[in-house]
Amino acid sequence: MHSWSDRLRFAFQPVVNLATGAVAALEILARPEAGDVLARARREPELDGRLAASALREAARRETLLPLHVNVFAGTLADLGRLAALRDAVRAAGRLPWEVTVDVGPPFTHVPHRALLEAVAALRGEGFRICADGVGDGDVPLRLLDELAPDLVKLDASLLTRTATVRAMRTLCEESGALLAVEGVETELQCAAARGAGAQLAQGDLFAPPARLPTSEVYVPELPGSVGTVRPAGPSVREFVRPAALLPEAASAEQVRRLLTGAPEVSGVLLVDGDGVPVRSVQRDRFLLSLSARYGHALYADRPAARLGDRPRTVGVTATAWEVLDVVADGGHLRTADDVAVVDDDGRCVGVVRLADLVRALAESRVEQAAGLNPLTRLPGSDAVTGEVDRWVAQGRGFALSWLDIDGFKQVNDGAGFAAGDELIRSVGRTLARTESEAVRVGHIGGDDFLVLADPERLDPLACAVLDAPWSAGGRAVTMSLATVVCPPGSVPDHRQAAARLAPLKQAAKALSGASWVCGRAGDESFEVRRGPGAAAAASPREGAPGSS
The missing domain is CATH 3.20.20.450 (EAL domain)
Known part of the structure; x- marks a missing residue:
């Protein structure tokens, strides 16, 4: 049976x-x-x-x-x-x-x-x-x-x-x-x-x-x-974790040699204590070179491999790829090929990260970002900002999406010349770039249009930076129009609905003379004029407010 x-x-x-x-x-x-x-x-x-x-x-x-x-x-x-x-x-x-x-x-x-x-x-x-x-x-x-x-x-x-x-x-x-x-x-x-x-x-x-x-x-x-989606500025180290080759800290050099020679894909071995915490790092090439030297095997084979190891370089599971690069840079040029151990909150090894993986991924990320940059301002296009909007929506995070436009820009180009117009756009781009942080994302849609994603509490500093500056081109004074839709958590499903609500606010802001700022909320057709004629007065397109046509 x-x-x-x-x-x-x-x-x-x-x-x-x-x-x-x-x-x-x-x-x-x-x-x-x-x-x-x-x-x-x-x-x-x-x-x-x-x-x-x-x-x-x-x-x-x-x-x-x-x-x-x-x-x-x-x-x-x-x-x-x-x-x-x-x-x-x-x-x-x-x-x-x-x-x-x-x-x-x-x-x-x-x-x-x-x-x-x-x-x-x-x-x-x-x-x-x-x-x-x-x-x-x-x-x-x-x-x-x-x-x-x-x-x-x-x-x-x-x-x-x-x-x-x-x-x-x-x-x-x-x-x-x-x-x-x-x-x-x-x-x-x-x-x-x-x-x-x-x-x-x-x-x-x-x-x-x-x-x-x-x-x-x-x-x-x-x-x-x-x-x-848009990759965060610092991709998580979790994206690059490889399995680690682990041996007890008391392992002999011969045990490490057998592991390395039997597994050519392994670039190094971590020696861990009884709790799985890395105590020594053995890099493949340096280790095998030591054993292959004259009398090397006789000297080291039966002795602890830790003698041929180095202090492990570690990062937490919440680290970013850039933080790993900082750890690699601090280790000196002789250890650039060493694996970096990724550890959990208890210090236990969950895997390793290789420098080559990080460099390749970050280089690809930079190339992709560069391809999407506006050649005039070197700011990303609308896809970068709208992708970030979707990420904030998925995180249940409230946000404010703003559109910024230079008033009468065609007249600026016609009167002052396209070179002056280009310089004005570059100046606006530099000003917006200075406001960028984890709480503010800036994109250049094209021409004289910019898109800004920000935490709602960052709106006032943003507005002051662009509306209070004395803009000019070719000796002509220039003003800006700003339109903002505030989206509390859960109020919109994605960037498309936020953009649809922003469109009439843009029309309302452009209808005002001088520097203007119109602000509305997702799910509410009324809006507030925060800068310009009638500032602080609530209005609604259905009640004959600016932009109601």
Whole structure:
């Protein structure tokens, strides 16, 4: 009589980092050749726990160094708690708990939430990482998802057609510190949509189908830098994290040598203490050079590898790419090839970042930004600002969107010449650029039109900077018109509706003589004249106010 284990095989599917194209981890999938083992596992927590342990042992037999994902049902966790069989398998394989992510999958209905949360807390306390699996295609309640506080959320690729839902999940992940992954990606269009939605990770047959042997060779299509979003000024280090090669701090030089020579893709090894905190960093080339020197192997092989290591360079998971570059710069030119360890709030290593990945991504970002800059002012175009509007909307953030125009600019060009007109536009652009910060974004739409996104409390300084300045061109005094729509959190779904509300305010401001500023609110047809004739008087287009035609 055959046991369930005789009829079960395992397959490995890569989890891909969408920013670097590298394999971030391997998910181990059970593939029964006969019978209903998985259906039984859903009903029998002990069997499901043994399946997870078997998956881990299979990965150990394949000698993969990549982080691993193992699957368990939510009911299994609630019933078994700490998953003793899996913990024992991790220990026997010589792996560290934080190299293993437990993918907790549906069904969640009828699972005792308190028991599930206690089990997750116990696993997390030992160092395991937690993934909420099947989100969007399962029955996980949003409240439970929030209470689980997973390190990773896996969305089904079918949700990519529902951009508002994916955007909301991305915001939830950003605020909780979780990564967002999309599973079941089968087409290049889905891959582009996943990256455009802000997902850092993805898996599916497009990259590599499940296979009996682990692989680090995947297909990642060339993608545009962004789809409907604007990359923040400082991209998160999370976008560039690679798996780390970890060994205990007492590891010998010979152990490190065997790891490096057996895995040519590994650029360095981190030696960690019992809590997973990096204590020494061993860079591949320098280490192997030391061992290859005369008597090097005899001198160092049986001694601690830490003697040939350096103090690790670390950054937190909330760091930006620019902060990583600062760390690299402080390390001196001899260590520019060293990996930078990324650590969590407890100082435990969650991966490494390579300088080459950062430089390539930041260079591409700069090229994309430069291509979108107005050649006259070197300010980004409207796409940059409207993309940022959508990001603020997704974050539930209130904002003010303003349009600025030079009054009678055609007459300026006709009377003073186009050179004077160009210089005036450049001067306005420089003034607006000086107001730019995390709370203010400036774009040059074209001609004499500018677009400004700002926190509502930054409106008065912005207005003073552009309306109170003594503008002139060719000896002619020039005034500006400013129109603003204030959008409280949740008042508009995207930049298009904000722009539609801004259009009549622009007409109202242009209808006023001299320097003018008209301000309205999303969802309200009335507006306030803050500068110009009738300032501080509330008006409405339906009541014959300026611009009512």
